[in-house]
Amino acid sequence: MATFQSLPGFREFYPDALARRNHIFRLWRQTASTFGFAEYDAPVLEPLELYKTKSGDEIEAQLFSFTDKGGREVALRPEMTPTVCRMVGAKANALKRPIKWFSVAEYYRYERAQKGRERAFFQFNADIFGEPGPEAEIELIALLTQCMCAFGLTEQDFYVRLSDRNLWFYYLEALGLDEAKTRAMLSAVDKFEKAGEDAFKAYEEQHGPIGAELKAKILAFLQIKTLAALEQTLAPVGGEKLAARLADWRKVLGGLEAMGLARYVEVDLGVVRGLAYYTGFVFEAFDRKGELRAIAGGGRYNDLVAKLGGPELPAVGFAIGDVTLGLLLEARGLMPTLVNASDIYCVIGGEAERRAAFADIHALRAAGYRTDYPIREVAFGKQFKLASESGAKLALIYGADELAKGLVKVRNMSDRAEQDVPAAQVMEFVRDFFGGE
């Protein structure tokens, strides 16, 4: 057994695991690019204060933080949001609006590792800055769903739960709750799905018993699954703010429906997301079977850029984690296996033939064909087995008989057909073969 093991929650990526990771990254990048998002990157190590300012002092317990040799308090980034807010804030006036940016990066959190949660993990992060209206939400939720569908996932596999902190604020205000009670109630709502009635305990300890009528209204609000039900519930409450907010809801859901994405999105006010900096719509993606942790989460955070020292700049963003998504893809059989296949495998008779083959091998590789051969002498019969295992579509056979006649034998690995090709025309033959695919 090895003397040293990797730290808890830190993963090693053997080639097959890295191939799966790259597959995920590739489709994320491709998808973001089709949506017109630009990729950026940023430091892994940041001033500790950046995260304390954003999330409060308690956050330090969840961070990989330390003092560097210059006496600076630093932390490995646990998320991208504060960093990207700083970057955008610093050049806000020079950036063309809307600012649509994405990144694929590794994050570090000092937490107990569990299924679907590691201490080091990757996230796809997408944000839109400078757009206060719900059009930004449409764009991002569309991107989120496509970032899942690109892998072959369907509405049978995942869905996005859409909620709204503003709606809760307006509704609870109309029900007569002050700000402190509202925050406590949102915290209870956040816990309700997991804890049930117990979720209200903390609220009642703080603010006294919840009246039966109030509780019934809260629970009814949580049951709402459609826009129609939402409008029906809020109609008697009235108020301009609520009316305007419902118009935003109609815009978001209408836009997503027009994109054909309605089947992925559910109204679900049970999602409030713990962190206090969200200022409007919030959403999370889950697997339909409810077996896994959240796959993605995001929302609007209009105050954060200013809070971190930039100008007033509205923003919406979300992140998808690689761990839970990877688990879901494995469970649905959507993770490809053979990734390192060759195009061409060379079967080589002996040492003399090897020298002749090398010229072609190098030329083929330079021309971009994935070309492999047995690195040391191997029995002829076994080489065909190796060729088969390599995944190559074509085997080039450099035998003594062929080379004596100035030929190379070419075997089509799928239909086993063979033909002789003049040695000088091998490259041309290969081009035709792969060009005609």
Next chain:
RNA sequence: GCGGUCAUAGCUCAGUUGGUUAGAGCACAAGAUUGUGAUUCUUGGGGUCGCGGGUUCGAAUCCCGUUGACCGCCCCA
């Protein structure tokens, strides 16, 4: 940070009330096979049984500690 379960080969696991040299399948490698593919047969490498201590004539097996994984709680940006 707290509780529960578990830890034997690269992987999945077997290993009797404690008994002498710890096994199987898969995977990997070599050969049968010096000119033709996933089959078959033979053979091989690979283990201080997570680590440390204790009980015992004797520990993979029992006890204590520790590390890690998994499940749950807290948290989840």
